[in-house]
Amino acid sequence: MSNDAPHLPSQIASFAQSLTLDSRAAAHLRIDASGRITHAGGDLARYGLAENPTGQTHEDGAPFLVGLIPLSARSLSLRWMQVAPATTDPARPVAIADVHLMQDGDAVWVLLLDATDAAAQLQAMQQKGNQLALERDRLAKRIRDLEAQIFAIKNPQP
């Protein structure tokens, strides 16, 4: 058994690839050494980006990359990113993306994969957990205040 990437039968590899690309609305960008977008494709509009930012600087066409280009590592993966502000059109919500950056010579490829469903599930759980934690803190504070009042009543100042 080697530690290299598994040699999958081509049918499985092809199925896995289409599974990812079909179900997660892949979109991509290529940023050259000067910081300009040289390739763009996929459903960029889903993530709130211009459909064809080719030729623009990444600061203009994909401003979420500010600070990340040039890439300081061979690759970088960032989870659950809303890379552009939500639109006012409720029929066109901005998707949450898992963002992967990969160095390729002097250029950087950027891959966006839709993670909206997973993020929404986590958001629902996290929301509930955080609200419970806030309520617990509020109750603890109330108990501390009451204990202080009881202490003051039992130990009146002369």
Next chain:
Amino acid sequence: MSAISKKVCMVGAFAVGKSSLVQRFVLATFSDKYITTIGVAIKKKTVPVEGDEVTLMLWDMAGEDEFAFLQTANLRGAAGMIIVIDGTRRSTFEAALHIADRIKTEVPTGPTSIIAVINKLDLSAQWEVTEDDIKTLEARAWPVFKGSAKSGQGVQETFELMARKVTGR
């Protein structure tokens, strides 16, 4: 006039008001409804700084809690960081120090311009964060703002100072 873009991260414990501060600064609005941020929501706003246009790319990051830790990879390439504390919950002051220390360790090339904001000044009668706590923050050479996303107090000043700091003005 030149255009400059800088990445600035909002960090802190959960429910301290990071998203509300960004919303107040970018959209000049406020909502009392608490909505947990998952991952990162990026917004931007351009502010004039000494004749230049400085675009702040604001990374509004999920708050840290008992179950979800800050994803320090998100700090890569950030020029600035705003650490947000809820004045009414002292635990968020301790969380802020812990988060800052962890970022310093895990992201050595992380943001060098740091500002602390103690939010919820509109509830100042309920504050648990003390003047001694504020001195502790200032001892780290962080400018400290008391502000309120609800009233807007201190918000513009915070981001404008950050715009100056990340451009070395």
